[in-house]
Amino acid sequence: MTLSFTKMHGLGNDFVVIDTRHSHSVPSTDMIKHLCDRRLGIGCDQLVLLSAPTHDGADIFVRFFNPDGSEAGACGNASRCVALYLQDLSAPTLQTHAGLLSTSRQGDMITVNMGAPRLDWQEIPLNHACDTLNLPVQGITPHPAAACSMGNPHATLFHGTQDAETLGPILEHAPLFPERANIGFAEILSPTHMRLRVWERGAGLTPACGSGACAAVVNAARRGLTERACTVDVDGGTLHIDWRDDGTVWMTGPATRVFEGTLS
Numbered sequence: 001m002t003l004s005f006t007k008m009h010g011l012g013n014d015f016v017v018i019d020t021r022h023s024h025s026v027p028s029t030d031m032i033k034h035l036c037d038r039r040l041g042i043g044c045d046q047l048v049l050l051s052a053p054t055h056d057g058a059d060i061f062v063r064f065f066n067p068d069g070s071e072a073g074a075c076g077n078a079s080r081c082v083a084l085y086l087q088d089l090s091a092p093t094l095q096t097h098a099g100l101l102s103t104s105r106q107g108d109m110i111t112v113n114m115g116a117p118r119l120d121w122q123e124i125p126l127n128h129a130c131d132t133l134n135l136p137v138q139g140i141t142p143h144p145a146a147a148c149s150m151g152n153p154h155a156t157l158f159h160g161t162q163d164a165e166t167l168g169p170i171l172e173h174a175p176l177f178p179e180r181a182n183i184g185f186a187e188i189l190s191p192t193h194m195r196l197r198v199w200e201r202g203a204g205l206t207p208a209c210g211s212g213a214c215a216a217v218v219n220a221a222r223r224g225l226t227e228r229a230c231t232v233d234v235d236g237g238t239l240h241i242d243w244r245d246d247g248t249v250w251m252t253g254p255a256t257r258v259f260e261g262t263l264s
Ligand SMILES: N[C@@H](CCC[C@H](N)C(=O)O)C(=O)O
Pocket: 013, 045, 046, 064, 066, 071, 072, 073, 074, 075, 076, 077, 078, 152, 153, 182, 200, 201, 202, 203, 206, 208, 209, 210, 211, 212
């Protein structure tokens, strides 16, 4: 079988995009893991599968896979890349497991409406009822985390970015998160500015996590630490997040096409 792919990135969070709309070759889970491998395959933080939409009003159906083969409901940086990939459409609507996402392009900057965050413990999900602004993770860290879902589960800690590599993998697998979770480590710089590193579920530390930035701003605003519109500096650059009064979260940042290839 041959597979054509496009390598893209959003602030260094990199993707192998495979468009199956005009082919019969859909990679299996083992193949996805292999393609994501940086030594044995192409290498990426997520593999993005495109297919024909099944929903009225959508231009494309997008699925996101982590290097461990698990599927994620949302991926902010990849959503911007897909909006860039569909270059013939100026404002494509993406069908994802997290819902329909509208997008728009201003030069090389792309805005995605990531939808409304889910704040109830069942929707994140957590494994028991608790205050999602003060999660019981004291056995792992003295600092309480806050959680929400952006279509995928996120928890954010607000005590600096230094523990991302050590606490991230432990919290990702904490029993509190039955579907595991992406773990954000934030430092609040001002009411409209934060620094963030994210340990991603199924991928580890990445240079940027778009849904993680959305979740961090939602969690920070709920805690009263920032305003609802906030600039987020990640290792790979800067994202602008706006949790609008209608409840939806809008993310703006760049997307880049790197190269195209064919695998046999
Ligand atoms: N890189 C992403 C998030 C990818 C999915 C995540 N690892 C998960 O399993 O939920 C982003 O930019 O949002």
